[in-house]
Amino acid sequence: MSGKKLIVGNWKMNLTVQGASLYVHKLEKKIKTHRDVEVVLAPGMLALQSLGLQVNRRQFKLAAQNLYWKDEGAYTGEVSAYQLNGLVEYAIIGHSERRHIFHEHDKDTRGKVQAAIRHDITPILCVGETAHEKAAHETHAVLHDQIVGGLANITADEVNGMVIAYEPVWAIGTGNNATPVDVEKAAQTIRDQIAHLYGAKVSKSVRVLYGGSVSSHNAASYLTTPGIDGLLVGGASLNAEEFSVMVELAHTFNETKNLARKAA
Ligand code: PGA
Numbered sequence: 001m002s003g004k005k006l007i008v009g010n011w012k013m014n015l016t017v018q019g020a021s022l023y024v025h026k027l028e029k030k031i032k033t034h035r036d037v038e039v040v041l042a043p044g045m046l047a048l049q050s051l052g053l054q055v056n057r058r059q060f061k062l063a064a065q066n067l068y069w070k071d072e073g074a075y076t077g078e079v080s081a082y083q084l085n086g087l088v089e090y091a092i093i094g095h096s097e098r099r100h101i102f103h104e105h106d107k108d109t110r111g112k113v114q115a116a117i118r119h120d121i122t123p124i125l126c127v128g129e130t131a132h133e134k135a136a137h138e139t140h141a142v143l144h145d146q147i148v149g150g151l152a153n154i155t156a157d158e159v160n161g162m163v164i165a166y167e168p169v170w171a172i173g174t175g176n177n178a179t180p181v182d183v184e185k186a187a188q189t190i191r192d193q194i195a196h197l198y199g200a201k202v203s204k205s206v207r208v209l210y211g212g213s214v215s216s217h218n219a220a221s222y223l224t225t226p227g228i229d230g231l232l233v234g235g236a237s238l239n240a241e242e243f244s245v246m247v248e249l250a251h252t253f254n255e256t257k258n259l260a261r262k263a264a
Helices: 017-030 045-054 096-101 106-118 131-135 139-151 156-160 180-198 200-205 219-223 240-263
Strands: 005-010 037-042 061-064 090-093 122-127 163-166 207-211 230-233
Touching (some): 005 090, 005 207, 037 090, 106 139, 122 139, 131 139, 139 180, 156 200, 163 180, 180 200, 219 240
Parallel strands (some): 037 061, 061 090, 207 230
């Protein structure tokens, strides 16, 4: 857990380069910069370069939605961590759409996590169970496997700065968001697993996000869920009003918590 909240907007395959620029203009006006909230935008690959010139990095950081683990070579259509270096601060890795539509396995996510770290990009590793796995009470085992599989050969120091997003597959884009109780349990499972692999200190410092049908209406409950450091927002991040409300909520909750801490 870090004191700062992290709010990530995953735009997926939406907006043209020009549309992305116009949208960022809107967000720039709507979203206040708070020292206790880090706001990350993950536009499509094509818009990264122009947005890199447009955004004030104190207001918005940038993330790639994917990357390839080889640095250079004959890999038609891929973009490597090496090429993204300097352009993005973060990369979303192992998103369920990558796993399920493009058949990425833990072996792929592992290579990508390693490549991101090698090129100074903070990985946001996505983990989460399908509806079928949830029904079979396999959430714990799935999270365990995806974390062990995704983080093999990564050192404690490297995991320290990482972000892990709990994104139940059944909750993504469905309007069927997970209950805060389930999210708290999943965050605990993730942190227990990290503690087991890397020790208690790393398990406390790794940042854990929740994602899956987050909106301005349910964001507050996740921002106050123990073990959760922020949100990975898909659909609602394409609505400036919705997204800015979530950022303000993150700031408000942090401020309230700090005031309570000072008064205690
Ligand atoms: P959603 O997507 O907020 O539209 O459910 C979340 C994600 O895929 O990261």
